[in-house]
Amino acid sequence: MQFAARVSLGFTAFLAAVLLAGCGESRTPAGDASAGRKVYRHSMDEAPSSLDPVQAANVYANHVAINVYDTLYSYKYLARPYELKPNLADGWPEISEDLLTYTIRIKPGVHFIDDPAFEGGVGRELTAEDVVYSIKRHFDPATLPQGAWLWQGRVAGLQEWKAAGSDYDQPASGLVALDRYTLRIQLAKPYPQLLDSLAQGYAAVVPREAVERYGAQFAMRPVGSGPFRLVSFDTSRILLERNPKFRQEPVDLEAEGYDPATQGGYGLERIAGRSPPFVDLLEMDFINEPSARWNSFTKGDEVQYTTVPNEQLDRVLASRSPVRLKPEYEERYHSFAAIEAGFIFQVFNLNFPEFGYHPDPGQERRNKALRCAIIKAFDWEARNESFYGGIGEVYPGIIVPVVPEFDPDTPRDSITRDVEGARRLLAEHGWNAQNLPVLTYGTTGSVVMRLMFEQFRAWLKEIGYPTSKVVLRQYATFGDISRAWKQSELPWIAKGWGLDYPDAENTLQLFYGPNGSPGSNDANYRNPEYDRLYEQASVMLASPERTGIYRRMNRMLIDDCVAVTGLSRKRIHLWHRDVIALPDREIVGGFFLKYVDVLDKPAAGGR
């Protein structure tokens, strides 16, 4: 018994030690580095895999890329719909009559951060030559670039430069630095989205010295001229600190598109006339699990920003439309409900003869009826309720609500569930449980994706599609399922698309014939009339005429029953009351971060 007593004593002592550690009063956010400095702790659901701008393929990477690097153009902090503004560029470009030549001036006196890669370790001035170099990198296979599609076939000479071996010392005809501060871009055909492309993380300006010095490690070691510089980075957190050399550019709230009517309560007036960045340390925690992110946010002394996870919506919201928080949350947090610049949708792969194109026109008609019936079976309302908190916006077609070309009056029959109509359609075209084709539904292993599949299968059962004919094929990773899409191996593709720039062209190209697999036209939709209109519109500047063409194309897709579409998610951003910001993760992503300010902590005794 003596022995037992000793064991339990030891255990109690251990427990006590542990509990004491847990009760500690100070919980420093970013560790020792934060003492006495102004810190903002952001959270995101995923970590960027690479910090190299040539691989800034998603919002996560862009959040970092455009904050440690500079881009020629940028989106205004507060204007919605999104509007461009000059950033590193000194004003708007000079554009030739034929829309083919752009001359862009660059602000003088912008310096890269100090880094051993530079002579003497002191950051040198950024010049037009750096811009040329940075874009050329997308045409050098050795950098594993992902942004070439933005300029390929549009900016003259880049393809040739690549064919000639991607030698940076050789010129590319369409991309020239006329002098230290002047850049000339020569286009092969008009490219109305060129300036948008120059606001992407892909177009961030990097110094050649650093790329060459650090090689593959450059992806972990950004050397830029943006508002922040890297302190540390791993898969759970990135820590950035203010770049003391960042150029002084006082905020002009009006020019940023400030709207006191809708944005008045956030304290944004505080930043007027001051030069960003306003925080000394910018930490971003990458937290996959929504529940963990939510816990961290509500604890109060950890991350200061989150989007509300769907499972918390009922707890947090007093009303969904319009979005309003319950008083206890309203009191503690700022909030903003933003519709995503992108959408989720499903397409049929028309290369599959059982659902799409068929040598026999009669069969092709029956296939179309089958597709239309499946579209009618799809219950957008239930999908929205289960997975998007019931606050997503459902609309017909692929022109998403954030772009100016969106038409709220498009007839909604393609997104209205009609089980009877679907059954009738199937019966009229001779479809029955015996002859319906097997529909292989590809998905990754995530539990949410699985539930979506189960829900879809249950709907199809209601229109008479046998459960045994709706088959799950699970892919271990997103890379694997992407390969299946690109290689046209799946008849049904459920995916999301994030807009690169606020122009409907970005989604309409998803159905342009020449973009068929492995391109982005996963549906392998081939409609000569659609392609003709796309080519016509793609060289036009924004105009009512172009909007008309866009809408006609949208109509064609709806009529051809190619896609089940679409839904744009609504995210409710929450941030602590002591943070002055209007967070946003759409269009490029993260350009608001340099404007974030944090109030000093009130003295003890306050709430």
Next chain:
Amino acid sequence: MEMLQYSLRKLLAGIPLILGVTLVSFLLMVYFGPDQTYTLLGKNPTPEQIAEVRAQLGYDQPFVTRYAGYLRELATLDFGSSHSTGEPVSALLGRTAPVSLALVAPGFVLGNVLAILLALLAAHHRSRWPDKAIMGLAVVGMSISFLIVIVAFQIVFSSASGLNMFPVRGWGASSLREYLHFVTVPTLAIVFVSLGYNTRFYRSVIVEEMTRDHVRTARAFGTPPARLMLRNVLANCLIPIVTRIVFSIPLIAISGSLIVESYFGIPGIGKATYDAIMVGDQPVLKAVVGLTAVLFVLAQLFVDILYRAVDPRVSLQ
């Protein structure tokens, strides 16, 4: 001298093992393994761009070349750089392995020490109620899935519906306080899960030892129970105990604790490996699997030598 010879021979015998592990893992994880091409492609890729990426990643090389390259990397311990981040694999391992070690070590030590104490207690009271209670609880503990423990502990210790005393996730070890702050909940989960298994194992080892003559004799001579258990029993059980511990180490040091790390968001080697699997980052996978194998062989060697040093009867087979 004889010992050295013996060790060298054992080391040589480890070579086929390493070759086997590398071959199997290379086949599974690299040759048929995840393909990173499609995560590294831009939007709207052309077939040429796909081919370029594959060439950059070396996927177009024949099997033998790639396997030979892997062996060379293993021999020189130079695995190059991660395909997705560009971070050198050695830096990645150097960054993540200590985290995993710091994460798992307290749970590992406590799990074993507590288990040995409980096992001594149970063995001491063999077949009476403390024994039955401890063994019953061990079975209960063994029956609860690790996953359930983690979810439940997170709710209890780290959520607003529970005690809300510890961070939900994350990692930091710049001070002892911070370290304890982050490591506690994972440690409790690890201890909870391993305790049942360990206690049973150690109890069976100890009970076996207790039936030996020398223990009976000592007992007959009236050695006090604590002293008897520690000096006569525990000291003689050291070999199986050390064996078990030594064999667990490579797994902790290299593959870490994948589930704990991914659930608690701790940037250790387990999470890094899992991420590497998910995106097909082959240099990282190759390093982790290869090094685990090497460590395993070394652990085996160590145990063999230990056996021989402690117990001369072990033959040189």
Next chain:
Amino acid sequence: MNAPAASAVDANGAPAASRRETLWHKALWKLRRDRAGMAGLAVVMLYFLAAIGVWLGWWATGWAEVAGGKWEAPSAAHWFGTNLIGQDIFARSVYSISTAFEVGLVVAVLATLLGGVLGALAGFFAGRFTDELVVWLMGVLDSIPFYLLVAAIAFAMAGNPYAMHVAMISTFWITTARLVRGEVIKLRQLEFVEAAHAIGVPEYTIVFRHILPNTLHILLVQSTITFVAAIKSEVILSFLGLGVKDGMSWGLMIAESTIEVLAGFFGNFLAASLLMFGLVMAFNFLSDALQDALDPRQVS
């Protein structure tokens, strides 16, 4: 339980058979007196009946149907409430019993069989090439971390629904093989084996007709241990997205629960954890009792 003993009686195996007979009789007697073990057995049988009912379509047929609204509270219609898309959680947790048995049985039977055969061969030919090969293979597979190996196999088999089973079998046979190998090394020095050798019985016949049946007690105990390990691993693998593909399992339910426990919905978590805990614990007690009864030298 009498079958193996009866079938093993043959001309030259007579002494061994009678030895075994008394062992099995004693074991059965001992097992019957082990209350925890018998309770475990009863619970396992109950679960097994539930699984059979699922296989025969008697109950839990509606596990895939959308039967209600999102996250409904427990009610008479839905004992554990409904999940995110309105499926009945109780039906899903019951259906998962059949998945657990399917995974457990397939893995336990095949892994034990494989372990028994390879272990017996290695033990019988100890020191020869066959043995070296098996020992090498065990070492190789043991040296690859389990979850890495499973993930790798899942990849290599490109989404095949049995990737998980293959992965588990390819690691779980090793322990059994080690134990059997050790036992066989002892057995082959016994008289009846030497006698069989002497009268010219072919080696493989000796292994499979005379030696392997003598390791049955190990195989039986090991198969229960493997069964439990398989169920527990399934949960974790399914949680990681590497396990059950088409169908439902406790692991998938716990994965579902992670997106809802903080919203205050514990249906999936409770249903899956409780059912799983019950089965695993019952199996553990049964397995212990079997071990006590069959392997008196092992003190655990």
